[in-house]
Amino acid sequence: MAAWNLYRHRNGDGSSKDWAIRSNPDGSITTRWGKTASCLPSVSNRSGVRQFDIENQKQAKGYVFVAEVDIDGDGNVVFPGKTLPATQPQPPDPEPEPVPTLPMEALYWTIECRAKQAVRVDLGNEVRRLIGVIQALSDGHATPELEWNGWQKLIDVTRNDEVFELSGQIKQADGVLPWLFLLALKSKGFNGVDINIATETARDLSVDLKVEQDVLAFFGTDLDSIRETAEILGLLKPRLNLAAAMSDTDDCWF
Numbered sequence: 001m002a003a004w005n006l007y008r009h010r011n012g013d014g015s016s017k018d019w020a021i022r023s024n025p026d027g028s029i030t031t032r033w034g035k036t037a038s039c040l041p042s043v044s045n046r047s048g049v050r051q052f053d054i055e056n057q058k059q060a061k062g063y064v065f066v067a068e069v070d071i072d073g074d075g076n077v078v079f080p081g082k083t084l085p086a087t088q089p090q091p092p093d094p095e096p097e098p099v100p101t102l103p104m105e106a107l108y109w110t111i112e113c114r115a116k117q118a119v120r121v122d123l124g125n126e127v128r129r130l131i132g133v134i135q136a137l138s139d140g141h142a143t144p145e146l147e148w149n150g151w152q153k154l155i156d157v158t159r160n161d162e163v164f165e166l167s168g169q170i171k172q173a174d175g176v177l178p179w180l181f182l183l184a185l186k187s188k189g190f191n192g193v194d195i196n197i198a199t200e201t202a203r204d205l206s207v208d209l210k211v212e213q214d215v216l217a218f219f220g221t222d223l224d225s226i227r228e229t230a231e232i233l234g235l236l237k238p239r240l241n242l243a244a245a246m247s248d249t250d251d252c253w254f
Contacts, residue, residue: 004071005055007063008036010110010196014204019063020071023051032075038201040075064110064167067200079200080105106169107205107215108198109182111154113164115192123190124158130181130233131155137229138177148174150182170197176219176226183207184233209235 004020011017016036024030028047031054032040059065070078113120131151150168157164170178179197186195187207197205205212209223209230216222223230230236 004032004069005051006066006069006077007055007058008066008108008110009061009063010194018066018077019058020069020077021051021054021058022071029054032071034075038077040071040077043075059165062112064112064165066108066167067106067169105200106171107179108167108169108200109150110167110194110196111165112194113192114194115163115190117161119190119192120158120161120163123185123193124161126185126188126190127154127158130184133232134177134181137232148178150178172218172220176216176221177229179205179215179219180226180229180233180235183209184235187234207235 004022006018006020009017009019017034018036018040019031019033020040021029021031024045028045029049029051031044031046033042034040067079069080072078113123115123131154148170150170153166153168157166170182182195182197183205186197199205199215205215209216209226213223216226227236227239231238
């Protein structure tokens with residue numbers, strides 16, 4: 001299988017469609033497309049065009065790069081680190097190993113900013129504020145989360161105070177903080193700023209951490225472990241400390 005560049009376009013109704021392209025040894029270009037799924041059935045071959053030019057045209061139409069993938073002759077899409085299922089049936093394993101609840105290598109995020117200038121300024125301020133909060137939570141120590149390349153990308157692109165499109169990945173090794181940061185930014189609901197975070201299967205992730213337990217497990221954590229961080233970032237409401245509340249009212253009884 002040859003390497004393809006996979007792009008995704010998100011529609012206003014929440015659905016999405018994918019488009020992939022590769023260059024062939026004879027100089028021709030092959031493209032595949034279809035609704036976001038594990039298979040892209042439609043295919044076309046063209047000559048006399050450059051892959052770079054076609055990709056630029058697609059990006060101008062709102063398509064965002066997802067990943068470099070493999071696609072077989074039937075259009076089955078295979079993400080990095082994955083393999084196609086075996087064609088021959090395998091005998092059942094008497095003691096099968098547990099299957100991960102979220103078979104994936106990374107999360108994929110996109111930010112499309114078409115907001116007015118005042119909103120873009122507010123967005124940039126919030127990006128820097130949230131990053132400052134996360135740095136404070138990490139106590140200044142170098143961690144995989146702080147080495148994620150998305151931090152500097154977002155600082156740079158929002159500092160220019162211009163409209164922009166940006167995309168990237170959050171791999172398991174990057175840790176949970178980049179995901180929580182993007183969720184916190186998404187939860188602010190900036191008008192004219194579209195923030196999407198999805199799995200490899202194009203399942204959009206919500207800002208409700210309680211329904212994203214499998215993603216937390218993917219990062220090797222759970223809701224209780226990240227609760228304090230999530231509360232500081234505004235993703236969870238602080239729990240009421242009943243013991244402290246009762247002690248505060250001890251002197252209020254007649």
